[in-house]
Amino acid sequence: MQETVLITGATSGIGIELAKLFAADGYRLVIVARDVMELAATAQMLREHYTANVEIFAKDLFDPESGFELYRELEAQGIKIDVLVNDAGQGQYGLFVETDVRRQLDIIQLNISSLVVLTHFFLKDMVAAGRGKILNLSSIASKVPGPWQAVYHGTKAFVQSFTEGIRSEVKDKGITVTALLPGVTDTDFFNKADMNSSKAVQDKDGMADPADVAKDGYEALLRGDDKVVSGFKNKVQVALNNLTPDENAADQMKNFQEPVDEEKNNGQD
Numbered sequence: 001m002q003e004t005v006l007i008t009g010a011t012s013g014i015g016i017e018l019a020k021l022f023a024a025d026g027y028r029l030v031i032v033a034r035d036v037m038e039l040a041a042t043a044q045m046l047r048e049h050y051t052a053n054v055e056i057f058a059k060d061l062f063d064p065e066s067g068f069e070l071y072r073e074l075e076a077q078g079i080k081i082d083v084l085v086n087d088a089g090q091g092q093y094g095l096f097v098e099t100d101v102r103r104q105l106d107i108i109q110l111n112i113s114s115l116v117v118l119t120h121f122f123l124k125d126m127v128a129a130g131r132g133k134i135l136n137l138s139s140i141a142s143k144v145p146g147p148w149q150a151v152y153h154g155t156k157a158f159v160q161s162f163t164e165g166i167r168s169e170v171k172d173k174g175i176t177v178t179a180l181l182p183g184v185t186d187t188d189f190f191n192k193a194d195m196n197s198s199k200a201v202q203d204k205d206g207m208a209d210p211a212d213v214a215k216d217g218y219e220a221l222l223r224g225d226d227k228v229v230s231g232f233k234n235k236v237q238v239a240l241n242n243l244t245p246d247e248n249a250a251d252q253m254k255n256f257q258e259p260v261d262e263e264k265n266n267g268q269d
């Protein structure tokens with residue numbers, strides 16, 4: 001029987017690469033994003049290249065009600081989800097006191113609240129069925145405090161802890177819950193976060209390929225792993241962070257993420 005996967009944030013970055021992997025393996029896809037035109041183009045590509053069965057749902061997961069609406073619409077159409085991929089997420093770059101707090105609240109809604117709503121409803125269905133898989137997009141940002149992206153790092157720390165918690169709750173019910181922890185990846189995340197001036201994104205050659213990250217996450221999901229840190233460099237960074245006091249790790253991250261121009265100005269003082 002053909003299984004169905006739901007992927008949020010499926011029109012770009014890691015999300016679209018995951019969609020390609022599922023399509024290549026014969027899954028029916030339910031793809032979710034805000035822009036209906038981008039969804040339509042993504043669906044057409046998946047159908048043409050993989051002969052995939054694709055359903056599109058245009059939902060703005062910054063809206064607190066969108067997750068509830070999406071579940072109700074799928075339920076009304078009789079679409080059962082076997083695999084849930086919570087990929088959608090955003091950040092905002094800048095010192096916390098200087099950022100737009102309403103935008104930060106929107107990011108919390110997208111990265112945390114909508115993920116929790118979708119996981120709650122689809123996990124209930126999976127428990128009832130006695131089978132299912134969930135992949136949550138965490139980040140190596142979940143493992144260290146994040147000056148210049150304090151809210152984003154905080155949301156990913158929540159996602160990581162939440163994923164580990166519910167995994168333990170359902171591990172004897174035929175369901176696996178996996179966290180994918182990428183590092184700096186070549187996606188549109190940094191443009192959306194207004195982060196292109198950060199030292200962290202200056203080394204374009206050092207950015208991970210989203211296709212490689214997606215492959216790591218996809219294979220870990222199929223194995224039923226609890227988590228996967230994508231990329232050797234990121235594995236080393238996470239290991240070092242585990243040995244570093246939080247205050248020092250935060251200061252190191254502040255230096256890593258501060259704007260390039262500020263670093264130059266500091267050198268001239």
